[in-house]
Amino acid sequence: MVISTVMEGKLKDLGSLFIAILLALGSFAAHAQQKPRIFISTDIGGTDPDDFQSMIHLLMYADLFQIEGLVSTSFQTGRKKDILDMIDLYEKDLPKLKKRSSGFPEPVSLRNVCKQGATAWAPYAGFRKSTEGSEWLISCAKKSVDQPLWVLVWGGIEDVAQALHDAPEIKDKIRVYWIGGPNKKWGVNAYDYIAQNHPDLWMIECNATYRGWFMDPESPKDITAESFYPNYIKGRGEMGKDFIRYYKGNIKMGDTPSLAYVMHGKPENPSGESWGGTFTPITRSSKTIFNRNSTTADTVATYGVIEWRFNGPKINVSADSTVFSLRTGGQQWPGYYIGDGKYAVRYSPKQVEIGEYITISPIAELNGQKGKYVSTAPWPGKPEPNDYKLGKHWYGDLPNPELFLGQQQGAKTVAKHRKEFLTDWAKRWRWLE
Structure with a gap:
């Protein structure tokens, strides 16, 4: 009777182990699929x-x-x-x-x-x-x-x-x-x-x-x-x-x-x-900020971010209002008033090029600003102080x-x-x- 009980316990243990193995294999297979x-x-x-x-x-x-x-x-x-x-x-x-x-x-x-x-x-x-x-x-x-x-x-x-x-x-x-x-x-x-x-x-x-x-x-x-x-x-x-x-x-x-x-x-x-x-x-990812008009002496990385900032009058507009635009490559990009008489616009060149731009705005100080830039490969280019620091x-x-x-x-x-x-x-x- 004792032997029978012991054997029965071992069989139960083996059965439980077998079921656990099957469940584990099933879980593994489901995960793999x-x-x-x-x-x-x-x-x-x-x-x-x-x-x-x-x-x-x-x-x-x-x-x-x-x-x-x-x-x-x-x-x-x-x-x-x-x-x-x-x-x-x-x-x-x-x-x-x-x-x-x-x-x-x-x-x-x-x-x-x-x-x-x-x-x-x-x-x-x-x-x-x-x-x-x-x-x-x-x-x-x-x-x-x-x-x-x-x-x-x-x-x-x-x-x-x-x-x-x-x-x-x-x-x-x-x-x-x-x-x-x-x-x-x-x-x-x-x-x-x-x-x-x-x-x-x-x-x-x-x-x-x-x-x-x-x-x-x-x-x-x-x-x-x-x-x-x-x-x-x-x-x-x-x-x-x-x-x-x-x-x-x-x-x-x-x-x-x-x-x-x-x-x-x-x-x-x-x-x-x-x-x-x-x-x-x-x-890092390249970002260059110009607090002036850039020229062909200024080299940026293709696919990098260029941000031009301009000075102008202090105006009372809501945040993120578009108050000027920058035309380059046959397209126009929105520029914004960022406060305290400062204006900014961002652009990212998609190819190696010598680019030209001009600003358009009813605000006299923001209208007709001209410049150029040179974008080169490979990206992200040479380090710049304003580069994004990445994880x-x-x-x-x-x-x-x-x-x-x-x-x-x-x-x-x-x-x-x-x-x-x-x-x-x-x-x-x-x-x-």
Whole structure:
């Protein structure tokens, strides 16, 4: 009887151990199968139609991700409806996609995470007021899960700046990959706020590396920007029919490297190999303040922030009022009264250039101020007293000369994966035959 009792106890112990092992293995397997959580902020519908191409690409790989946010942040005509229109096309192609993978999300779940974000540049302060998009970002970031939220920014970074202003505690929960460059030019005030006030953000600032996606001097003939559509997209699905509307089907997809970064590689290690590029930690970001008109003797870093400050009369206007503009590169940028007779305007050059500017204002002292500047590569350039001091998780384009494509810093770290990426995408297009 005693032996029987002892044996029974041991069997119970073994049974409990066996169950514990099964539960642990099940937990491990579930963790291993977790899909990356992604949040897209896009200026789809704006002046550059490449976001439509990137959105089609995203939807064709939607089975690989937990898509938690699709936010429209466009300062031109683009709005949330442009994302919804893409989901309508996806819905028509979904039956064929599901035959190949059971992981594709239902259209209703995608529509439910579509939100409207900022529709105007941030003022001098770098933030304005919360939007549906910034509030949704906070909500997603605060979920009680053990995975970070990958915030992939395809346009202005205004909603990220607003979310950080309203809920700075989300910084530990998010990883930001921003397609900067020209977008930094448009979102320079929001960038200034983030770099100045949240330097400990986990951020990949991709100003030029992404350009390796559509610079293909050595691509095989069947997957060049011009040949990929007729060879692999034409005649395949509703999304394929729509694709010809953007750049006549020539692929650009300048924002797609942010998604590809999470798709293929080890995202927590920006210095490693990835379809979305390889990056280096940076401890500063270039910012130059001129308290005068600059000249060709003044050199700044391409993708750096330039701030010109001018003296003028003391006026009584509300904070962040636009009272003058600066014209450069055929475009105008808003200037602000910052108090005590001081005025300021920020700009970020997107390329190596000799730039000229002139100010325009009904205020006599602010009207007709002229100057020039010289922007050079690589970024972040030589140290300046007003540079942003960054934390240990801010990453930028690799400055190595051998990794440039033309003037584009780090672009070869993306271009080298172009064949592999496009070949993989071509297989998915065949699913829609």
